[in-house]
Amino acid sequence: MSGQTTLDRMGLMSSQGKLPLFSFGIISDVQYADIPDGRSFHGVPRYYRHSIQVLQRAVQKWNNLQHLCFSINLGDIVDGFCPKDQSLDAVKKIASEFEEFNGPVYHMIGNHCLYNLSREKLLPLLKIPSHNGSAYYDFSPAPGYRFVVLDGYDISAIGWPQDHPNSMEAMKILNENNPNIDKNSPVGLQGLERRFLKFNGGVSKEQLLWLDHILQNATDSNETVIICCHVPLDPDSTTPEALLWNYEEVMHTIHKYKCVKVSLAGHEHQGGYSIDSHGVHHRVLNAALECPPNSDAFGYVDVYEDRISLVGFDRLQSTEMVFDS
Numbered sequence: 309m310s311g312q313t314t315l316d317r318m319g320l321m322s323s324q325g326k327l328p329l330f331s332f333g334i335i336s337d338v339q340y341a342d343i344p345d346g347r348s349f350h351g352v353p354r355y356y357r358h359s360i361q362v363l364q365r366a367v368q369k370w371n372n373l374q375h376l377c378f379s380i381n382l383g384d385i386v387d388g389f390c391p392k393d394q395s396l397d398a399v400k401k402i403a404s405e406f407e408e409f410n411g412p413v414y415h416m417i418g419n420h421c422l423y424n425l426s427r428e429k430l431l432p433l434l435k436i437p438s439h440n441g442s443a444y445y446d447f448s449p450a451p452g453y454r455f456v457v458l459d460g461y462d463i464s465a466i467g468w469p470q471d472h473p474n475s476m477e478a479m480k481i482l483n484e485n486n487p488n489i490d491k492n493s494p495v496g497l498q499g500l501e502r503r504f505l506k507f508n509g510g511v512s513k514e515q516l517l518w519l520d521h522i523l524q525n526a527t528d529s530n531e532t533v534i535i536c537c538h539v540p541l542d543p544d545s546t547t548p549e550a551l552l553w554n555y556e557e558v559m560h561t562i563h564k565y566k567c568v569k570v571s572l573a574g575h576e577h578q579g580g581y582s583i584d585s586h587g588v589h590h591r592v593l594n595a596a597l598e599c600p601p602n603s604d605a606f607g608y609v610d611v612y613e614d615r616i617s618l619v620g621f622d623r624l625q626s627t628e629m630v631f632d633s
């Protein structure tokens with residue numbers, strides 16, 4: 309395997325003339341549960357027990373590659389159908405599979421994580437830094453590069469106690485924008501309004517200010533920024549039903565600066581890709597959960613000065629994302 313890796317890397321060198329500055333592993337929507345196969349609301353098959361095998365093959369591949377510095381989980385590690393008396397063990401089981409990776413793992417929370425456990429329990433288990441329970445943070449894996457992890461469920465009707473201000477703000481947003489009794493139903497909503505669903509969420513004012521501050525500092529330090537969020541940020545990269553409620557505010561903040569080159573997301577299980585009007589790439593990854601037995605959806609990302617290259621395995625398409633200068 310290491311010989312193959314060397315060949316792969318030599319291939320990269322010969323085609324692009326350079327080795328990556330650093331590389332990392334990536335996977336999304338494992339949504340594991342020890343339950344029989346099922347289907348999504350729209351009838352797409354879901355393989356709840358097989359998804360852990362996709363993760364295991366991902367970690368094995370990442371370790372065999374030997375040059376990955378860290379890995380990123382884009383959220384939803386455990387499915388909402390996981391029996392609630394098994395939630396804690398299921399989250400621990402998946403977290404320990406990630407820990408088999410030879411390097412740090414950066415997690416983020418998704419709606420299915422929050423169906424299973426409270427933020428109080430989830431964040432320490434996944435070693436997610438907290439701002440009063442909100443799960444956003446940043447890290448710099450290499451000089452000149454900064455990753456910003458957003459909490460797309462900061463304003464959410466799931467995961468906070470019902471009387472929490474963020475939960476009440478979320479209910480207000482849902483009541484104002486979705487007249488259906490079932491707030492997960494988009495029936496009657498048109499176009500991008502179809503994002504006002506209970507299993508989506510938004511970024512709080514505090515988080516937006518924090519994001520602005522991080523991007524200002526990154527600009528001052530001449531850093532390139534990659535944003536990660538379970539919930540997609542750009543309407544052209546996803547169906548409206550999986551879009552962040554206040555995507556416009558987040559995109560406005562991103563577009564104030566030139567440092568953000570890429571966003572990475574999950575949640576929309578079929579995946580997606582767009583380049584927005586400011587040249588920012590938005591890549592949504594296919595779900596590990598929806599891989600039929602013995603198929604995969606994970607990858608790794610090579611980061612260069614002028615682009616990032618997502619190398620996908622099996623169902624996950626590779627994507628070359630060249631930065632706008």
Ligand SMILES: Nc1ccn([C@@H]2O[C@H](COP(=O)(O)OP(=O)(O)OC[C@H](O)CO)[C@@H](O)[C@H]2O)c(=O)n1
Pocket residue numbers: 348349350419420490492493494495505507547549550575576577578
């Ligand atoms: N009452 C409902 C409930 C859901 N929908 C539609 O179903 C999709 C989302 O449900 P689900 O697939 O279980 O959610 P996931 O978080 O696993 O996956 C996110 C999706 O990939 C985002 O598209 C959604 O399309 C709802 O509109 C519904 O119509 N009515």
